[in-house]
Amino acid sequence: MKKALGLTLGVMTAIGGFVDIGNIVTSGITGARYGMTLAWAVVLGTIAMAVFGEMAGRVAAVAHRPVYHVVRERLGVRASMLNASSSVVLNVLTVAAEIGGTALVLQLATGVPYLLWVPLVAAAAWLVVWRMPFQRMERVLGLLGLSMLVFVVALFWLPTDWAALWDQTIHPAIPAEQAAPTWWFYAISLIGACLVPYQVIFFSSGGREEHWSIKDLREMRLNTFLGFPFGGLLSLALMAVAVPVLRPLGIQVNHVGQAALPVAVAFGGIGLAIALFSFLVATFAAAAESTLSTGYAVAQYFGWSWGKARPPVGAARFQFVCLATVVAAAGTVLTTIDPITITIVSVVLGAAAIPLTYFPVLVVANDRRYLGEHVNGVVTNTLGTVLLVVMVVVALVTVPLLLLTRAGQ
Amino acid sequence: MTDWAHHRFTANDLLLDRQLVDSRGMMAGRIDDLELSDPEPDPAGGGSAARAPVLTALLCGPIAYGPRLGGRLGTWWAATGRRLRGDGDGYPCRIPLSLVARVDRMQVRLTSPRELLPSYRLRAWVADKVIAPLPGSGR
Amino acid sequence: MVPGALAVALLTGCAGPTLDAGSYRQAALHTTIDLASAVATAELATRLELTGRSLAPVTSEVVSAAEDDGSSIAESFTSRQPPDEDSRALFSQLDDVVTAATDALTALRMALGLGNQAGVRQALDELQRARAALVGWQERLQ
């Protein structure tokens, strides 16, 4: 019974932990602008996330190696340095987006300008990193994040034309009045929002924090193959609610508030409050988790102690990196760059950076000396290789598209 | 004496960039470089072979890491490491093989707690000067 | 470093000068689409508020954000130099609609702030007219 509870909790945490400011913004924008014609990108991103997460989790459980441990061992000093430093820059950008997103939600709820919230949010995220035990953090924030299910329920309340949604989903075509490069740009942003580097670093390092071993493989697989796809479903719901409400009115999503309005149409003030609460939890949890991921990456690269299991002085340099990350990210938001722009740039560059961590993990997942009988099977390898090719293509076209479309304008 | 899991191996496979773990299972850095005995000059001047170098110590810390990174960044890295050391010694932190308990595929395990290693100084400095003064640091 | 530099490049690169009549027309179309979006957002949020299906701080935030969007759209529209006589004519016709929309957004924000129900309803009517005009222009410009 206790075991079953643990499994359910794990899956629910994975659902709640999947969605962050990247999903909220990109799903809202694309649903309002393109209907469900980009739903395939969420599906692709989620499948890739589940496959990647499963491999990284297996390497963490069997070979006891989280992502950046593997990166340093396999890529050598120089390549892994380049890899780790771009990952850190990207993570800081992600933390900035999450802190900014949390502050924007607080502005919506209170009317107090978001810039005033930034230092408070940053301090709160740091406190979670500093003192909150790992499992409590993961469970509390993950479970509260399930409040986002209000978007799924709203879909049934709204005048949703299910046949049209389904038709757009399975016949993806660029809407006539829209430019093709922008449509592809948002496809990449959706993939990037589902397949975030920090989430994989967090997932595999979390596995080490919770001392996963071979006997935990089943639980880990349930989390990746049930939890992540359900998280992907939440992203699709965020996209779909925009279709019956915002799209007919020609509303484009430029602000977090617009993404929550469909729930108000369905359920009024209470629904709106739940929607904002779910945004708040999702972005705040992601702020803490992406901060931790930066610390994990740097500490694993240099072989320092890391993790929340021991008090901060026992992992001093890890905590120092986390603190520096929060400060740098808060500083970035305080320059008054629009957090929504930071979010889009960070998810798109995140999509481009995926091969950096994905490839070494794919290689180690094939090494019998580390994984013994738990190496990748034919199915995982076929899927893994196809996804690798997709991600490399995405990485190559990302920057040209970013510049060509001026970040999707 | 060191317990080696393999009797033939390569530097990339088992040593370079591997995780060091101290006697209590705590992370103690990575192996950034290896120290080998200096090759003895060939007395015959090209006739018989000189004795091959043997592994004498594992090297770690920024002064060992810098040269492996190479380029200007590597030079800067090593120079920063020397400055942090403050004692003017330009040689990297050494972990002699006598302190190595076991080398296997998973990790390189040491016989002593990490506090006794020379590479511990930077960590101790961050812990004492930056982290410990903050509230709730566990000290 | 690269992402940072890219972000800066993206953020500083604002709308460049319009060169020919075709791209001026294109820019005008985008102005109508974006402005109609801001107007519709404010309308939706206010109607929800009037029917008691929203939260007051959210409504006021969404409406102010729409007003800000509206004025920055209007500003980049007026700052563009029309390249020829036709474009000049297009500008003067569209300018009235753009001004009406931004004025109505401001009026709505103020009426909401004062709790002036009649003012809110009047601003809503103006927004609705402005949006109809903008949508009409979208069809003509496409």
Add this chain to the structure above:
Amino acid sequence: MRAAELIGSRVVDADGTQVGVVHDLHFRLIGRPDGEVECELDMVECGGIAVGHRLGYGHAEMTGPWPIPRLFRLLSRRSLVFGWSDVARLQPRLIVLRVRRADLARRPVRGEESA
């Protein structure tokens, strides 16, 4: 001497022909008469491309994903190994051999021998 001084050094043979760049060091354990065990550098591996080797594809235990192992094994076929006894002299970033390139052995694809 440090490993980093050897790794990355250029290697030329007795005739001055380029052999490659050092990318790995092979060690073996030897028992000394007094019972101590020493870890001796017995062979040096050099070649053009070290990436596949670094990723672990020099070993038969790497099972996939297709076609990466095959590709890297093909590349690493150009890797050569020489024994320490083949070294004529060491200079900074340069190793001069006393044998000819044609006489060097190919790097074998194998697993480790466990102790």
